[in-house]
Amino acid sequence: MKKMAMTSSELDRCSHWRENPAQLHQYVASHGSCDIVVSEGRVHFKSQQLLQSAEGDPLEKCFLGVWRDRAIFLRRADSVSEKDYSVRTLRAMLSTEEQALAAYASGVAHWHDTHxxxxxxxxxxxxxxxxxxxxxxxxxxxxxxxMDPAVIMTVTDGDWILLGRSPGWPAGVYSTLAGFVEIGESLEQAVAREVKEETGVVVDNIRPVASQPWPFPSSIMLGYQATATRGELSIDHNELEDARWFHKDELASFGDWSEEGDGLKLPRLDSIARILIQRWVEDGL
Ligand SMILES: [Zn+2]
Structure with missing residues (x-):
């Protein structure tokens, strides 16, 4: 299965150093450090590199963690240059690991800027x-x-899965339903409410499957699987352009979201939406 985007398996956040910066200082002196430079929501990509030479006092910067034996810091810059990109744009130029670092750095920068x-x-x-x-x-x-928690879910009924499409998506793309969690609501209640509001379908047997940080700008996607107990569709067209039940066998003929052409398509391979769909297809989860 494709690795999920926006998460690093190699980063050690070393969060204990946040209360003990002398240890961080010692590590930087022996191993060295790099900066991820962010200004106005954009990440520097000078010389086609995400990691830039370290500048300034480490303790004046935000420490992100240790990655591949180097301390990584978020450094803020005042001005944006032509070689700075949003994380969304940078994704195409970075490895999955680097995408995760860029997303983490720009997410923290966004939090600082808005607070x-x-x-x-x-x-x-x-x-x-x-x-x-x-x-x-x-x-x-x-x-x-x-962070802003959002639930995202596969809704299934035997060999059938409910997928929808939002206005503005590339033509033909169908994906899982999703929505933000409200105050005073459990995650399971949010799943049931979002599915009912957007499609009229009633669900039960709601189970967690996976999660994915989604820093555009500050969401965390909490992935669930739910079983429909009443499947008649009544679509809220303010939220969705369309929603349909698809048979498991039909999904094999779907293209990838980035393909040209008029056919039906699934979301990108490294997204939690696609991973939830794949797990249901492969494991019947
Ligand atoms: Zn105050």
Whole structure:
């Protein structure tokens, strides 16, 4: 199975160093370090490289972790150059591991940029824990990294799967349903509500399958599988252009999302949507 995008299996976040920067200093002195440089939501890609030479005091930057025996930092730059790209654009030029690092760095930068001031009193926030906490300089309120949880799910009924398409997707692409979790709602309740609201289908037997960070700009996708108990469709056309039940055998004839042509297509191979669909096809999960 294709490796899931936006996650690194080689990064060690070394989070204990956030409270013990002397150890980080020692590691940088013996192993060296690199920076991922982000400005205005764009990642520097100077000389076709994601990792740039380290500059400045390590303890003034945000420490991301150790990757391939080097300490990796997020460094902020003031101006954007022609060789800077959004993570979405950079994906095509990077390995899966590097995509994950770029997404992590730009996600943290986005959190810093959108939480410069305290939401309670308006005071200026200072960085703590090597950039992984923010503390208001006036009232002391602590802020931790902010993510927006979203559920994404396969809905099945025997050998049939429910897929939908949103307006604006490439022609022919059908994928799993998804939506944001609301306050006061369990993840399972969010799955059932989103499916019912968007398609009218009622589900039960809701089980977690996989998850994927989705830093556009700050979501985490929580993947579920659910079984339909009432499958009649009543599509909310404000949310979906279309939704249909497809037989498992039909999916084999679907193309890939990036292909040209008029046929039906599935989402990209490294997306959690595709991985959920594949797991159902292969394992009957
Ligand atoms: Zn405050």
């Amino acid at each position: 410069r001031f305290c939401g309670r009193c308006g005071g200026k926030n200072d960085h703590l824990a090597l950039g992984h906490q923010l503390k208001c300089s006036a009232c002391g309120q602590l802020q931790f990294p902010r």
